[in-house]
Amino acid sequence: MSYPTDRKYTKEHEWITPDGAIGITNHAQDSLGDIVFVDLPKVGTELTAGKPFGTVESVKAVSDLFAPVSGTVTATNEELATSPEKVNKDAHGAWMLKIKIKDPSELNALLSAADYDKFVSEEAGH
Amino acid sequence: MSAAEVIPPAAPNVVRKTALNAVHRQMGAKMVDFNGWDMPVEYPAAIGCGIVNEHMAARTGVGIFDVSHMGDIQLAGPQALAAVQHISMNDASRLAIGQAQYSALLYPQGTFVDDVIVHRLGEDEYLLVINAGTREKDFNWARDNTRPFDCLVENLSDDYTQIAIQGPKAVDLLEKLNGNFFDFPAEPDSPFQKLRIDADFKALKFYWVTYGRTMALRGHDRLYDSKTLVARTGYTAEDGFEIYVSSDEAVSAHVWYGLLAAGKEFGAVPCGLGARNTLRLEGKLPLYGHEISDTINVWEAGLDRFCKMEKPDFIGRAALEKALERARAEGLKRTLVGLEMVDRGIARDGYKVFDDAGCEIGYVTSGSPAPFLKKNIALAYVPPDNAALGTIVKVEIRGQGVKAQVVPTPFYKRPKKA
Structure with missing residues (x-):
């Protein structure tokens, strides 16, 4: 799997674009399995970097979603309420929410596509 | 042996x-x-x-x-x-x-x-x-x-x-x-x-x-x-x-x-x-x-x-x-019932069950989305008073009471062969 280089990644397996779109990685959707439920905060909610902001559920398990950086929610992907399986089909296309990033310099602390790829392969090696 | x-x-x-x-x-x-x-x-x-x-x-x-x-x-x-x-x-x-x-x-x-x-x-x-x-x-x-x-x-x-x-x-x-x-x-x-x-x-x-x-x-x-x-x-x-x-x-x-x-x-x-x-x-x-x-x-x-x-x-x-x-x-202290989620949410094993008034009455033994029925279902132990079909209960999901209903079980029965 090659990860898109137009965005940054977290060790909690989220991605974020420079304009504030957030989703989960292909690796995350693959380990979760069939995704059946995505629970997202309302527009206007303040997110704090590293803190949980929602959940994604597969048939088998519940996982928290963590904010890659701080910011304010400006939009949520309504489509995922009825078609959560879109995350399985196209994890890097299916954004979950958009935020107005509070401090763009926080993005620098996140992983590049190459670093994330490496992180995932090391994790799999254990 | x-x-x-x-x-x-x-x-x-x-x-x-x-x-x-x-x-x-x-x-x-x-x-x-x-x-x-x-x-x-x-x-x-x-x-x-x-x-x-x-x-x-x-x-x-x-x-x-x-x-x-x-x-x-x-x-x-x-x-x-x-x-x-x-x-x-x-x-x-x-x-x-x-x-x-x-x-x-x-x-x-x-x-x-x-x-x-x-x-x-x-x-x-x-x-x-x-x-x-x-x-x-x-x-x-x-x-x-x-x-x-x-x-x-x-x-x-x-x-x-x-x-x-x-x-x-x-x-x-x-x-x-x-x-x-x-x-x-x-x-x-x-x-x-x-x-x-x-x-x-x-x-x-x-x-x-x-x-x-x-x-x-x-x-x-x-x-x-x-x-x-x-x-x-x-x-x-x-x-x-x-x-x-x-x-x-x-x-x-x-x-x-x-x-x-x-x-x-x-x-x-x-x-x-x-x-x-x-x-x-x-x-x-x-x-x-x-x-x-x-x-x-x-x-x-x-x-x-x-x-x-x-x-x-x-x-x-x-x-x-x-x-x-x-x-x-x-009467029995508790009995096993089938629940179907009415509101959005998935009950999972161990989640608490409350009555409509907010009193804790039991817990979920198994809960999951049901892939064939395409519903979110669960089995739970509740007192017989809360076990009648149609009873509305609430399952606590991440701090929120989410509405569920007591439904007939088994949830699925295989069709009889003609």
Whole structure:
């Protein structure tokens, strides 16, 4: 799997674009399995970097979603309420929410596509 | 296994593997620790699997499961029936040779050691199929509590690879192998592979068991030719079979791949523990440690029809008698109900249940999205006052009370054949 280089990644397996779109990685959707439920905060909610902001559920398990950086929610992907399986089909296309990033310099602390790829392969090696 | 030997529980850090472990890994299955067993939870989406697809295959075609982690206890000898009667709650005297029944081993308190399927294999020969997580506990329990009886109690758990072939087309798949050598794609070093399983699958009734014969040919070698136990049983609320072949790795892999190849035209896919759990939940089949346990009694679990109070005395009977009297006077403390989520949210194992007024009344034993029914369902223990069909309750999901309704169970019943 090659990860898109137009965005940054977290060790909690989220991605974020420079304009504030957030989703989960292909690796995350693959380990979760069939995704059946995505629970997202309302527009206007303040997110704090590293803190949980929602959940994604597969048939088998519940996982928290963590904010890659701080910011304010400006939009949520309504489509995922009825078609959560879109995350399985196209994890890097299916954004979950958009935020107005509070401090763009926080993005620098996140992983590049190459670093994330490496992180995932090391994790799999254990 | 000599009768004097006590089997200790498996050391917690030792991972146990079935004979098909390497096969699951080769197929790319996601593996999990299940009660100390390294088992497949689901197979990859790339081969048409994943919990939802696996679940649907078992409901509409065929699903093939490695259930070799299940244990097998054999009781044989002149007093085998009396021994089985003493340690199990159903009436084994009603079994004809070749018949099986759902039953349970109980503690003197009337709570569960485990649930079991009792198969009568011969005049004085019974096979108890038990859960993976309770293998040693069950065997020790069976052996210790049948000492006065003239019968041999043997743990055959490691002798068998147990494969479940489940779904409306399971019978078609197996009939295809009956009386015919089925050729399936060979590995590079082998000129051909053949599998044949002779048994009268079509005629075998649900919850009956028979002996068939499995033959596996690899190249010019006869890999396997042996008597095979075939039971029309399962844990999916679907028609299906469970077959018991040698736990030799090569034989197990041959039978596994042969079944999958022969099943292709019937939509057969390998299924992991994930689908096994959602399938049994739709059918309200209990899972040890969830709906039944050492603190839940037979009446609470609603398994009355498998408990025969009128048969000769058995372990747990006296306590159940008392519990029944108490229940008649004061009602049960709690009862198992089916819930369907009304509002958005998925109830999971262990979540708390509240009444409409906000009082905590019980807990969820198993909860999941139901892939075939396309609803979010759960089983929960609540007081009888809150158990009437249509009652609205709330399940606490991440701090929020989410509305659910008591609905009839089983959630899913397989369609009757015309």
